[in-house]
Amino acid sequence: MKKIIINGGKPLKGEVSVSGAKNSVVALIPAAILADDVVVLDGVPNISDVDSLVDIMETMGAKVVHSGETLEIDPRSVQNIPVPYDKISRLRASYYFYGSLLGRFGQAVVGLPGGCDLGPRPIDLHLKAFEAMGADVSYEGESMHLTTPHQTIYGAHIYMDTVSVGATINTMIAAVKAQGRTVIENAAREPEIIDVATLLNNMGARIRGAGTDVITVDGVEKLHGTRHQVIPDRIEAGTYIALAAAAGEGVHIKNVLYEHLESYIAKLEEMGVRMTIEEDAIYVEKQSSLRAVSVKTSPYPGFATDLQQPLTPLLISAEGQGTIVDTIYEKRINHVPELAKMGAAISADKNRITYQGPSHLRGRAVKATDLRAGAALVIAGLMADGQTQISNVEFILRGYSNIIEKLSALGADIHLVTD
Incomplete structure (x- = not known):
């Protein structure tokens, strides 16, 4: 102890x-899964949540080099395998793997998230958004299963019942490779959302409105690597x-x-x-x-x-x-x-x-x-x-x-x- x-x-x-911002980097790392080449993050904080996320990425097959405040992620060898509960349960932000794996593979099997006990923090807004984009959601044991009929998700018009940073970012991550346009209304406006959108846009995504309460995402087929400074x-x-x-x-x-x-x-x-x-x-x-x-x-x-x-x-x-x-x-x-x-x-x-x-x-x-x-x-x-x-x-x-x-x-x- x-x-x-x-x-x-x-x-x-x-x-x-x-x-660098913890609440940004815990989403930036899973978002890198969507790239077709190397993503480099500068200003990465030396915190255990980053270590846990790197461990999860390497379990899925990513090649990660962590040097000082720089994280180099090569996601090209990532495989769509079930992410173990014992690794996911270490931190709340592990739910961002739902959006990134769904966006890349059209399906995901991920353990339920952990994190601090701050009372009810349901992920129903995340799941509602994924379902609107064509995903089927089911629970098996300690894992969440997200599947799509043709391993493809589609743009949708999504209204967040309550303002949620996590649900806004997760929906945005999933939407960047969806077919068609996604509109997120009543979106959260935090700076970390703008930071994640900046990374994704630098990778080739088409996101407008981050930092406002309406975010529009036009899906793209491919995303390339980039270098990004964490706020x-x-x-x-x-x-x-x-x-x-x-x-x-x-x-x-x-x-x-x-x-x-x-x-x-x-x-x-x-x-x-x-x-x-x-x-x-x-x-x-x-x-x-x-x-x-x-x-x-x-x-x-x-x-x-x-x-x-x-x-x-x-x-x-x-x-x-x-x-x-x-x-x-x-x-x-x-x-x-x-x-x-x-x-x-x-x-x-x-x-x-x-x-x-x-x-x-x-x-x-x-x-x-x-x-x-x-x-x-x-x-x-x-x-x-x-x-x-x-x-x-x-x-x-x-x-x-x-x-x-x-x-x-x-x-x-x-x-x-x-x-």
């Missing part, structure tokens, strides 16, 4: 660079901004796209966080007094659900009372009891969190229950007096590239240990 040990109260200074991770950037405001004495956060974080930064400014916005970086000053605010998550361009947990330790350091309401995932409150163990005046009822600040945190043994809850506990540990021991750190390593090294370079007393 691995643990993160933090001796808190150390002032953080210096600079940190944000890695910066806006969630990692937001996490380091919160961390710098909570425990920093001047931190320069590089490789940041402000346009992807406008609603988040607006909330920080409402709190009174002092920072300087640069072209591709943000400098966060040492803070003095902050005001409590209330947060409500919503689909992009609203306040991201992935950022409410990393922001919580900063919120409880502010003066006053506030609430956090997550409208996306009902169980995104599992960090609350762990923060309460550390001395935070915080409680949760269903998807509503109430806090009173400022809270003085003390180091404790706590447990990460999901990826972003783990990030919240890391920030809390850096703020706290004494030693914090975080277990279940595999969640954190799934999504934060080189987090121990990056925080150590800022002056944190943080170590990854194995019991």
